[in-house]
Every structure is written in structure tokens, then in C-alpha cells.
Amino acid sequence: MKPSIPKGTRDFGPVEMAKRNYIFNTIRQVYARHGYTQIETPAMENLSTLMGKYGEEGDRLLFKILNSGDFLAKISEEELAERNPLHLAARFCEKGLRYDLTVPFARYVVQHREELQMPFKRYQIQPVWRADRPQKGRYREFYQCDADVVGSDSLLNEVELVEIMQEVFSSFGIRVCIKINNRKILTGIAEVIGASDKIVDITVAIDKLDKIGLDGVNEELRSGGLDETAIEKLQPIIKLSGTNAEKMQTMRQVLATSDTGLKGVEEVEFVLRTLSAEEQENVEFDLTLARGLNYYTGCIFEVKALDVQIGSITGGGRYDNLTGIFGMPGLSGVGISFGADRIYDVLNQLDLYPKDAVQGVRLLFINFGEREAAHCLRLARMVRAAGISVEVYPDAAKMKKQMSYANARQIPFVALVGEQEMADGTVSLKNMESGEQRSLAIDELIGALGK
Amino acid sequence: MKPSIPKGTRDFGPVEMAKRNYIFNTIRQVYARHGYTQIETPAMENLSTLMGKYGEEGDRLLFKILNSGDFLAKISEEELAERNPLHLAARFCEKGLRYDLTVPFARYVVQHREELQMPFKRYQIQPVWRADRPQKGRYREFYQCDADVVGSDSLLNEVELVEIMQEVFSSFGIRVCIKINNRKILTGIAEVIGASDKIVDITVAIDKLDKIGLDGVNEELRSGGLDETAIEKLQPIIKLSGTNAEKMQTMRQVLATSDTGLKGVEEVEFVLRTLSAEEQENVEFDLTLARGLNYYTGCIFEVKALDVQIGSITGGGRYDNLTGIFGMPGLSGVGISFGADRIYDVLNQLDLYPKDAVQGVRLLFINFGEREAAHCLRLARMVRAAGISVEVYPDAAKMKKQMSYANARQIPFVALVGEQEMADGTVSLKNMESGEQRSLAIDELIGALGK
Numbered sequence: 061m062k063p064s065i066p067k068g069t070r071d072f073g074p075v076e077m078a079k080r081n082y083i084f085n086t087i088r089q090v091y092a093r094h095g096y097t098q099i100e101t102p103a104m105e106n107l108s109t110l111m112g113k114y115g116e117e118g119d120r121l122l123f124k125i126l127n128s129g130d131f132l133a134k135i136s137e138e139e140l141a142e143r144n145p146l147h148l149a150a151r152f153c154e155k156g157l158r159y160d161l162t163v164p165f166a167r168y169v170v171q172h173r174e175e176l177q178m179p180f181k182r183y184q185i186q187p188v189w190r191a192d193r194p195q196k197g198r199y200r201e202f203y204q205c206d207a208d209v210v211g212s213d214s215l216l217n218e219v220e221l222v223e224i225m226q227e228v229f230s231s232f233g234i235r236v237c238i239k240i241n242n243r244k245i246l247t248g249i250a251e252v253i254g255a256s257d258k259i260v261d262i263t264v265a266i267d268k269l270d271k272i273g274l275d276g277v278n279e280e281l282r283s284g285g286l287d288e289t290a291i292e293k294l295q296p297i298i299k300l301s302g303t304n305a306e307k308m309q310t311m312r313q314v315l316a317t318s319d320t321g322l323k324g325v326e327e328v329e330f331v332l333r334t335l336s337a338e339e340q341e342n343v344e345f346d347l348t349l350a351r352g353l354n355y356y357t358g359c360i361f362e363v364k365a366l367d368v369q370i371g372s373i374t375g376g377g378r379y380d381n382l383t384g385i386f387g388m389p390g391l392s393g394v395g396i397s398f399g400a401d402r403i404y405d406v407l408n409q410l411d412l413y414p415k416d417a418v419q420g421v422r423l424l425f426i427n428f429g430e431r432e433a434a435h436c437l438r439l440a441r442m443v444r445a446a447g448i449s450v451e452v453y454p455d456a457a458k459m460k461k462q463m464s465y466a467n468a469r470q471i472p473f474v475a476l477v478g479e480q481e482m483a484d485g486t487v488s489l490k491n492m493e494s495g496e497q498r499s500l501a502i503d504e505l506i507g508a509l510g511k
Numbered sequence: 512m513k514p515s516i517p518k519g520t521r522d523f524g525p526v527e528m529a530k531r532n533y534i535f536n537t538i539r540q541v542y543a544r545h546g547y548t549q550i551e552t553p554a555m556e557n558l559s560t561l562m563g564k565y566g567e568e569g570d571r572l573l574f575k576i577l578n579s580g581d582f583l584a585k586i587s588e589e590e591l592a593e594r595n596p597l598h599l600a601a602r603f604c605e606k607g608l609r610y611d612l613t614v615p616f617a618r619y620v621v622q623h624r625e626e627l628q629m630p631f632k633r634y635q636i637q638p639v640w641r642a643d644r645p646q647k648g649r650y651r652e653f654y655q656c657d658a659d660v661v662g663s664d665s666l667l668n669e670v671e672l673v674e675i676m677q678e679v680f681s682s683f684g685i686r687v688c689i690k691i692n693n694r695k696i697l698t699g700i701a702e703v704i705g706a707s708d709k710i711v712d713i714t715v716a717i718d719k720l721d722k723i724g725l726d727g728v729n730e731e732l733r734s735g736g737l738d739e740t741a742i743e744k745l746q747p748i749i750k751l752s753g754t755n756a757e758k759m760q761t762m763r764q765v766l767a768t769s770d771t772g773l774k775g776v777e778e779v780e781f782v783l784r785t786l787s788a789e790e791q792e793n794v795e796f797d798l799t800l801a802r803g804l805n806y807y808t809g810c811i812f813e814v815k816a817l818d819v820q821i822g823s824i825t826g827g828g829r830y831d832n833l834t835g836i837f838g839m840p841g842l843s844g845v846g847i848s849f850g851a852d853r854i855y856d857v858l859n860q861l862d863l864y865p866k867d868a869v870q871g872v873r874l875l876f877i878n879f880g881e882r883e884a885a886h887c888l889r890l891a892r893m894v895r896a897a898g899i900s901v902e903v904y905p906d907a908a909k910m911k912k913q914m915s916y917a918n919a920r921q922i923p924f925v926a927l928v929g930e931q932e933m934a935d936g937t938v939s940l941k942n943m944e945s946g947e948q949r950s951l952a953i954d955e956l957i958g959a960l961g962k
Contacts, residue, residue: 063618063837066555066606071619073626074548074633081549093895095872095902097525098532102652103554103608103638104517104574123555124577126604128642130596140591145581152603153577155517157554167514168522175524177919179905182525187554191579201553214905216884223892334885336892386514421546433667434785441674441787444544451546454630454665468628 068192068200075418079404080203082417083232084185087205087398090227091183094220096207099182101164103189104155111156113163113385121191123200124153157189161206162382162395169210170386178211197401208395210382215327217394218359218378219334225363225374225396226339232403233412235366236373238342241349242328243356243377245311248321249297252314253290260350262286266298267348274298297347304332304345311347327359355379361396365406373402420449422509423473424466427453435482436475439502446506466492473509519643519651526869530855531654533868534683535636538656538849541678542634545671547658550633552615554640555606562607564614564836572642575604608640612657613833613846620661621837629662648852659846661833666778669810669829670785672847676814676825677790679849684863686817687824689793692800693779694807694828696762699772700748703765704741711801713737717749718799725749748798755783755796762798778810806830812847816857824853871900873960874924875917878904886933887926890953897957917943924960 065071072080088098104125111119131152132140139151158164161184169176185205194200207224209217222238229236246263250256265280272280277298281291296310308329315321328345335343349362351372358378365373376396383391407413423443425436436452443450451471453462466474476488476497487505490497500508516522523531539549555576562570582603583591590602609615612635620627636656645651658675660668673689680687697714701707716731723731728749732742747761759780766772783791800813802823809829816824827847834842858864874894876887887903894901902922904913917925927939927948938956941948951959 061838063560063622064557065553065560065618065622066557069553069555071553071623072551073623074550077549077551080551092871093898093900095875095900097871098528099525100523100528102516102520102522103640104520104652106515106517109514109516120579123579125608126575126577126600128571128574132594132596132599140594143583143591145583148583149577157576167516171514171516172522172524177916181902189554201555209905212905216878216888216903216905219888220903220905334888336889387512420543420548424546427667437667437670437785438787447544449544449546451632452667452671454660454663454667454671465628 066200068194068198070199070201074420078418078420079407079413080400082413083400083403083407084203084205086231087228087400088183088185090224090231091207093227094181094224096181096183096209099165099168099184100186101158101161101168101184103158103187105158105164105167107150107154107156109167109386110159110163111150114159118159122159123157123189123191124149125155125157126152127154158186159190160188161186161204161397162208163385165206165208166383167386169391170383170388173388179209179217180211181207181209183207197405199401203400205398205400206395207397208382208393210391210393213392215330215359216334218327218331221361221376221394221396222331222335222343223339225361226342228374228398229363232407234373234403234406234410236342237344237364237366239344239346239349239362239364240328240331241346241360242324243353243358243360244320244324244327245315245347246324246350246353248315248318248324249294251318251320253286253293255286255290258284258286260353262294263348263350266294269298300347304340304343307345307347308332324358331359351375352377357392359394368406368409370402370406372399373406374398419470419472421451421469421471422448423450423475424462424469424471425450425452425475425477426459426462427456428476428478429456432477432479432482436477439475439477439487439505442502443506443509448506448509475505517651519645519649521650521652525871529869529871530858530864531851533864534851534854534858535654535656537682538679538851539634539636541675541682542658544678545632545675547632547634547660550616550619550635551637552609552612552619552635554609554638556609556615556618558601558605558607560618560837561610561614562601565610569610573610574608574640574642575600576606576608577603578605609637610641611639612637612655612848613659614836616657616659617834618837620842621834621839624839630660630668631662632658632660634658648856650852654851656849656851657846658848659833659844661842661844664843666781666810667785668845669778669782672812672827672845673782673786673794674790676812676847677793679825680814683854683858685824685854685857685861687793688795688815688817690795690797690800690813690815691779691782692797692811693775694804694809694811695771695775695778696766696798697775697801697804699766699769699775700745702769702771704737704744706737706741709735709737711804713745714799714801717745720749751798755791755794758796758798759783775809782810802826803828803830808843810845819857819860821853821857823850824857825849870921870923872902872920872922873899874901874926875913875920875922876901876903876926876928877910877913878907879927879929880907883928883930883933887928890926890928890938890956893953894957894960899957899960926956 110122187201187203189201225238246259250259261284265277269277296314300307311325349360356377357380360377362372363374378394380392382393427433440450440452472492474490487500489500561573638652638654640652676689697710701710712735716728720728747765751758762776800811807828808831811828813823814825829845831843833844878884891901891903923943925941937950939950
């Protein structure tokens with residue numbers, strides 16, 4: 061029977077890894093250029109750090125690690141007999157696998173508070189684990205790529221994060237729309253119409269305008285329990301359109317009686333006007349953007365790819381009190397998270413991987429026997445010293461086998477160095493794509509391999 | 512109470528991460544230049560994949576993951592009442608954390624055999640987990656950096672791996688001795704003296720020559736149960752010295768009656784003579800090298816740092832039948848593994864990290880207020896476009912606070928752009944090390960920041 065891996069997990073082979081490295085390195089470089097520094101936290105955290113941070117559902121989806129040694133030693137007969145899985149899991153397990161990067165980051169900040177310089181800008185690219193039911197595009201192990209800055213309320217951080225998103229997707233060549241909203245605007249709307257518990261229903265209904273039309277939206281609001289006065293007040297918002305400036309102008313009027321709402325408008329306006337003109341072009345105020353309403357407190361971001369039908373490929377926002385859960389109140393922050401798996405799919409669908417990012421070995425020396433191979437090893441050292449990836453086929457196998465190895469690995473050049481070439485001090489270089497073969501002096505070899 | 516992390520695990524902060532990335536990237540680059548391609552496997556493997564592969568001790572040290580949902584559902588009253596931790600752990604848990612990279616690699620090769628091109632050269636840099644008792648230098652989570660080639664018996668693979676070790680440590684600037692031995696030589700010695708069960712005792716005793724002298728070694732062999740004939744035959748080996756060529760000459764004589772032993776000598780001689788003259792200098796045949804005797808079958812390698820007292824920093828060897836445990840017999844391979852944590856310590860002790868590998872942000876713009884900051888953001892974009900890491904301090908905080916932030920983060924340059932500079936189109940650039948401050952035109956800024 062073939063061995064297998066746990067459901068919801070994946071092996072990444074050479075080609076997938078090259079593509080994933082390209083994604084992570086691109087994101088990493090942009091983060092670093094903006095002064096974000098990398099940290100890593102352990103895969104295992106104490107369950108006391110993780111439990112209660114992701115809601116009841118999250119507690120259930122944590123992977124828990126059985127205590128080593130006699131995990132039953134301190135369990136009483138009664139406890140065992142009760143067979144309560146939640147209780148016994150907590151008694152059998154002290155540690156769990158990281159569920160996201162945010163809680164470990166909060167724990168890190170509190171634990172290392174004395175060493176950290178505020179504002180602290182960190183990025184983190186590591187896998188997380190969730191015992192979710194696996195399905196298409198949802199895995200039990202997946203990478204998150206987060207950047208957060210804590211210890212600064214300045215909106216310049218929001219501006220910088222928008223810039224980072226722009227730079228990353230521009231590096232990838234993915235055309236995007238960066239949507240921005242603000243939690244305070246949503247709170248303001250709820251205040252103005254006197255229905256603070258219905259804000260999610262309202263954004264969901266408004267989001268359907270294109271599909272069901274204005275009457276449809278109003279009907280949905282009505283059946284959701286809004287009275288006619290409220291619905292009347294919402295009309296300018298439902299029909300909100302035009303440039304960002306025009307939208308903000310409308311929002312100012314609608315929210316005129318809500319201090320919180322106006323504060324939200326100001327925050328979004330600050331971010332928009334501080335971006336360069338070019339950057340502003342891809343950013344769109346979207347009132348229906350309502351992600352993470354239970355923890356975001358200011359700006360909210362979401363990135364959509366323009367040329368591929370897929371959910372959001374990046375998101376983030378500002379939160380208050382990241383570290384309050386660990387006894388360090390008053391630390392505000394703002395962060396974003398790139399969805400590496402979806403970006404991978406988008407780059408695949410649009411065929412946007414740069415050739416040199418996914419290319420492996422550039423040259424294979426065919427092995428004609430011990431003496432020739434020893435000679436090729438010396439040539440290979442020379443080529444490698446120029447930073448070019450090169451292999452000598454390890455066995456003096458049949459020519460056909462060696463050539464098909466080169467083909468299967470998509471190696472663009474093959475060098476044939478037999479007795480004649482050794483005597484002449486030359487190399488027969490074959491271009492595997494064109495089939496062209498030519499004889500080169502050894503010192504011409506590196507130049508002929510191109511970049 | 513401050514939150515903490517499980518014992519034996521570590522957080523890596525920005526400086527540690529920069530250093531670790533330097534180590535991993537250096538190793539990665541060398542692997543890639545030799546045509547090794549990267550794979551990654553899931554942190555969690557089925558316990559059926561892991562159990563029984565590392566001996567009884569290893570089974571105990573595996574971190575096991577509690578089944579999600581009602582892990583007690585299928586457990587009978589009797590099983591529970593017996594309280595057998597090993598049995599119940601196996602019933603409660605289907606998955607465990609990766610214990611090394613070799614078994615997952617073997618599993619990967621078997622699972623993906625149809626897609627793989629043989630010989631398959633892969634490298635893998637990922638954490639592994641062991642429920643060992645933590646102590647200085649021993650962690651419950653640590654990275655391994657392995658390279659293996661499977662599906663080729665050619666000794667050119669051994670040669671290449673020695674070259675890889677040389678290139679990696681030469682990149683690091685760490686002077687090393689690469690020790691080489693061969694399992695067949697040890698088997699041969701055992702054959703010649705008719706004591707195949709004592710080979711480990713013999714190598715341990717010989718290894719003490721410098722400490723306890725020839726008489727001492729002989730005494731130890733005697734008390735270990737070797738007869739006088741055997742001890743007599745071992746004398747040339749115990750006193751083995753001189754160049755590699757001289758040592759191999761002696762070994763040939765001692766092993767004259769053992770085909771296996773002579774095969775081992777030939778293998779080592781092939782590797783030595785196929786290396787370049789320069790590479791041979793750092794390689795030493797060491798008969799007492801006896802690592803991994805229960806699985807290595809051919810050449811064995813170990814790397815020692817010359818200028819730091821520390822255990823082996825890299826090791827490896829040839830093994831037969833990597834994948835036999837998963838029902839795919841006959842696949843031989845050879846591999847090495849760099850000890851990242853020890854290399855980290857060596858580089859620290861010798862202070863060998865290149866400055867630009869650990870340097871973060873190069874320039875900080877002081878924030879004098881909203882208007883100035885917006886101007887600085889534009890300048891920062893320009894500098895960043897040149898590939899230089901730069902930050903704008905997000906808050907218009909007191910000068911002293913911003914300067915001490917720059918100091919604490921060891922940012923080498925600070926730019927002051929106030930009203931005057933904005934009007935003049937200039938930047939006041941302060942070198943934080945020398946204290947020197949000068950006024951520059953904006954287009955001189957990038958050049959002044961150096962590399």
C-alpha cells in the first residue's frame with residue numbers, strides 16, 4: 061500500500077516550491093524595503109495562549125498535542141469515566157499548533173516587551189494549522205504572510221500598508237483593486253439610522269445592488285426589520301457611486317450627525333490623499349467591505365484580482381488592543397495578510413511566473429565514463445563559480461536516458477564532452493529547445509549559457 | 512502573568528532571523544547551484560508513517576496530535592480502564608509531527624514515484640520536532656537542512672556532496688575539516704579480526720589514542736574482549752597516520768583478505784582523487800568516524816569546525832534501501848545534513864556574519880508633521896525604488912524619541928526634512944555613526960546612502 065499524508069495537507073514538489081519561493085521572496089523583499097523585520101514563533105504554543113482567542117469554533121479547530129510520557133498519570137477514574145472529550149483534551153494536552161500568526165505575535169510582543177522598540181514593525185511568514193473540514197482551496201496546513209505594526213496610531217501606517225500591497229501586486233504583474241472601508245463609518249451609519257445591530261445585514265443587502273436592483277435591496281432591508289425612515293436615510297448610501305472623492309462627499313452628508321462616522325470618513329480621506337496619484341488609481345472606497353467586524357476598529361482593506369474570479373487575495377485592517385488578552389492593554393496596531401495559496405492560483409491562471417524564478421538547472425554535462433566525468437566535474441566547478449546551476453549526470457548511463465533526464469527536468473543546455481572534446485579543449489553544447497549544437501572553446505561556455 | 516512558550520522551543524527576533532536567513536540562503540544557493548531542487552512536506556505525517564522508524568526511543572519522542580472531534584468515541588471501557596499510555600496514545604492519535612526529514616522524504620519518494628525523475632536530487636529545509644528533554648543546544652523544535660540524491664549508486668554523488676560542504680563553509684568563512692570514512696572499511700576490519708560485533712567498541716577505543724596512548728588503547732581493547740591475535744592485527748590501524756594516501760595504503764594491507772574492506776578503501780580513494788587538489792586539502796580519512804552505523808552502508812561524512820570547540824556541524828553518508836520501509840526496495844541514496852543551530856553558534860563566536868546580511872533599514876526620515884511627512888513619503892518611494900530599505904517615522908513624536916528609535920534599530924542614516932528643506936528641495940542627511948550632517952540635493956540622496 062502506498063503511503064499517504066493526512067487529509068488537508070500537501071507535499072510541495074520542486075516546481076511548486078520554486079513558485080512558492082518566488083511568491084514569498086517577493087513579499088519578503090517589499091516588507092523589508094519598508095523596514096518591516098521578520099520574526100518566527102514556534103509551531104507549538106501553550107494551549108493557554110491559544111484557547112479562547114478564536115471563539116468556540118476556533119477552540120474546536122485547534123490541533124492539540126498529546127503530552128509526552130504518561131499523559132494519563134494525573135487523570136482520576138471519574139474524569140476518565142465521564143468521557144468528556146473537551147475536558148479530557150484539555151487534561152491530556154498542554155500544547156497546540158499555531159492557528160494563525162496574530163495571537164502568537166501578540167504573545168511575542170507581550171513576552172518581549174522590554175526588548176522591543178516601539179513602533180514595532182514585524183512580518184512573519186509561517187504555516188498555520190486548522191482542523192477544518194478540508195475542501196477545494198481550504199487546507200489543514202497553510203502559510204500566512206502577515207505584516208503588522210504595533211505601538212503607533214498614525215494613519216501613515218495605513219498608507220504604508222496600501223503601498224506595500226500595491227508594490228507586491230505590481231511586482232507580480234497582477235492587476236488589482238484595493239478596497240478600503242472604515243469600521244467607524246459602518247458604526248456611524250448604524251448610529252444615524254438607529255440600528256446598530258443590523259450593520260452586517262445592511263452591508264450584505266447593499267452589496268447585492270448590481271444583482272437585485274435598488275428595489276430589491278430596499279425590500280431586503282425592509283424584511284430584515286428596518287423601518288421606512290431608516291431605509292430612506294440609507295438611499296444615498298445604497299446608490300453611492302462616482303469617484304472616491306464624490307463618495308466621501310456623500311458619506312460626509314449622510315454621517316453629518318455622527319462624530320464617529322465623520323472620524324471614519326476623515327481617516328479614509330487621509331489615506332487616499334496621502335497616496336501618490338498613481339497609487340490612488342487602484343484604490344476604491346467600498347462601503348460594503350465589512351471583514352473582521354468583531355476586531356477591526358479603523359480602516360479595513362481587501363484586495364481583489366481584476367483578471368481572475370477568486371475571493372479576496374489579501375486583507376487587513378486596524379485593531380485596538382491586540383495584546384490586552386495577555387495583560388498589556390492599550391496597544392493598537394494595523395496589519396495585512398497576503399493569501400499565498402490564492403496568489404499562487406492567480407499567478408498560475410494568468411501564467412505570470414517569471415521564467416528565471418522557476419528555472420532550475422541551466423546545464424547538464426552528459427557522463428561518458430569515469431575519465432570524462434572527472435574532466436566535466438572541473439568544467440562544472442568553473443561554470444558554478446559564475447553562479448550558474450549545473451549538474452554532471454552521475455552515471456555513465458545510455459545517452460538516451462541522460463537526454464530524457466535533461467528533457468524531463470527542462471534543462472535548457474546539455475554539454476557533451478567525449479574523448480575528442482577533451483583532447484581539443486572544447487565542449488559540444490546542445491540547445492535543448494532549438495536542437496542546435498555547436499562546438500565551443502571552454503572559455504566561451506559561460507557566455508553561451510546566457511543568464 | 513507574562514505569557515510564555517513551551518519549553519525547548521524558541522522565538523526568533525529580527526536579528527536572529529536575519530542571521531538564520533543568511534545561513535539558510537547560503538546553503539540553499541549552494542544546493543541549487545548543484546542542481547538540487549527543494550521540496551517541502553507537511554509538518555504532520557500519519558503516525559503509521561513515523562512509528563517504528565526511529566527505534567523504541569524515537570516512538571516515545573514523537574509528538575502525537577490528538578484526533579479532532581470526539582477522540583474517545585471508539586475507545587472501549589476496558590481499553591480506558593487499562594490506562595496503557597502507549598496503547599491509548601495510538602488510539603487517540605492518528606497523526607504526529609515530523610521527527611526528521613529523512614522518513615518524510617522516503618515517504619515522498621514512494622508516494623510520488625511516478626512523477627519523479629531518477630536520480631532525484633532534493634533538498635529540504637524545515638523544522639522537526641522531538642519530545643526530548645531540552646538542554647543547552649538541544650531543542651524540541653529545530654530546523655534541519657538536508658540534501659539527498661536517490662536512485663544513483665555513482666560515487667560522483669559523494670564527490671558532489673563533499674564539494675557542497677566545502678562551498679558552503681567557504682562561503683561562511685568557517686575553516687573546517689571534512690572527515691570521511693566508509694562503513695565497508697569498518698565491516699572489513701571486523702571481518703579481518705573476526706569480531707563483527709565489536710566494531711563500535713574498537714573505533715571508540717582507537718579514538719582515544721591521543722588521550723590514553725597506545726598501551727591504554729590496547730588495554731581497553733583487551734578488556735573489551737578482543738584476543739591478542741586481533742589486537743596484534745589492529746596495531747597498524749591504531750597507529751594510522753600520515754597523508755590520506757599513506758593511510759589508504761596501510762588500510763589496503765590490513766584489509767587484504769576482506770573483499771568488503773577493500774571495496775571500502777576503493778570508494779574512499781575514488782572520492783579523494785576525484786576532488787580538486789584544493790578540495791582534497793580539507794578532507795581527512797578518519798577511521799574512527801563511525802556515525803550512523805545502523806543505517807549507513809558506504810561513505811560516511813562529518814564536518815568539524817577548526818576554530819571553535821563544538822561537535823560536528825554537518826554529517827551524512829550513503830544508505831541502501833531508503834524506501835524499503837514503504838514497500839519500494841532497492842533504492843540507494845546518499846545525503847548530508849547541515850546543523851543550522853551549531854553553524855549559527857560558530858558564526859556568532861567567530862563574528863563572521865557579513866554586515867549587509869544582518870543589516871535592516873538604511874534610512875529613517877524624521878517626522879516633523881503631516882505636511883513634511885507627506886513630502887518624505889514621496890522621497891522614501893524614490894529611495895525604495897532604488898532597492899534601499901527606508902522608513903518614515905509614523906508619528907510626529909519628539910525628535911529625541913525618533914533619534915533613539917533610529918539608534919536602537921541601528922539605522923545608519925537619518926534624514927531631516929523640515930520646512931526649510933522642503934522649500935529648498937534638499938535633505939539634511941545625518942550619518943548616525945560619525946554624527947556628520949550634510950545638506951544634499953534630493954537627487955544626491957541615493958548615492959550618499961552607499962550600498
